[in-house]
Amino acid sequence: MPVQPRFFEGHLAVSSKLSRTAAVVRTGTALLDVALMMEQCEFQYVVVQDERSSIVGIVSRDDLHHYTDMVSGEAAGTWQSRPVEDLMATRLAQPSKSDPPPYAIEVAAGGDISCIPIVEHGRVVGVMTRDDILMSWSRLEPALREAGKDDVTQLANRTMFMRRLNEEWARSCRSTEPLALFLFDVDYFKQVNDLCGHMAGDDVLAAVGQSVKDSLRSYDVVARIGGDEFAALCFNCKSEAIDHPIRRIQKSIRNIKAPVGLQRSQLTLSIGAAVVRSGFSELTTDELFSYADACLYRSKAAGRNRAFRIILDELQSATPECVEEDGAGNPEGSADYIIHPNDGSDDDNIDLNRSCTISGLV
Secondary structure (H helix, E strand, O other): OOOOOEEOOEEEEOOHHHHHHOOEEEOOOEHHHHHHHHHHOOOOEEEEEOOOOOEEEEEEHHHHHHHHHHOOOOOOOOOOOOEHHHHOOOOOOOOOOOOOOOOHHHHHOOOEEEEEEEEEOOEEEEEEOOOOEEEOHHHHHHHHHHHOEOOOOOOEOHHHHHHHHHHHHHHHHHHOOOEEEEEEEEOOHHHHHHHHOHHHHHHHHHHHHHHHHHHOOOOOEEEEEEOOEEEEEEEOOOHHHOHHHHHHHHHHHHOOEOOOOOOOOEOOEEEEEEEEOOOHHHOOHHHHHHHHHHHHHHHHHOOOOOEEEEEEOOOOOOOOEEEOOOOOOOOOOEEEOEEOOOOOOOOOOOOHHHHOOEEEEO
16 A cells, blocks of 8 residues: 655754755856766755856756766767756746745744645655645656656657757857757658558657657757657757758658658658857847748748758858758759848748848758
């Protein structure tokens, strides 16, 4: 029989020792510094605070070990400089109530407050006060992690992806490191559901998601953002190297076997990508998304199974340069363009032919 939770009368005392030695880091702290801190302290968890000293997240030793194991095959030193936010399963929202609880002064003075400890399987899993319940993070974390995950592909969902996009955008604004956003659509995916069934459709989505993830670096963020739409975020992705992951993804997708009953033997993707290499202060994440989405639309309009990308720069529009046919045998060739973010174009109706340079890849 399962052990029933037990509730006890009691008091929550404030320990001056723990309050002095708690493991706390600021957002933006490098993972190497977090690893060194956790080696020297006795705590299983690290509290992450923002510049206003508000708690925005919690990371554990297990999170850190899992991350370092995942990137162990990468070039040495790659993961050490990544921010602690990479390990956060979710970002904690600030409480809506601005008034401090009635016992705030008692806690600040080092006293204790009335509470009801909640014990389950011999462990304290929560503390109930007059106006709140403080739950064990080890119990909450799995639920919060699942809330940010897509059930079908096990990738990040749209909510988690947009949070990471905003975090990485702010980081790139400070560091001026390039940031790339990819959008993917599975070509003619409706045929998969109509001819093969939704179970086969889910299998295709899972295979596509894993293929995209395997084609990118282990610390890049890949998400399913709705239906057959995927997105990826690549950090410090040089504009001159943006074509390489696109071609890897396209090649990998073509190796996925189409489900039985589908008229096509191969699966393909339409891809749109936008890379910001400078001028972050003159752009927003919404505009970056709009540019990538416009490139994705261009890929579909050109016949699908294609990729278009745009390089966003603070310079004025440059003269288009013709690009030689790539190794995949692009019959139409391509052209590179650099645009100025403040080109006056309508964000809701971006004229790619006029305001920016697109490179078409097969």
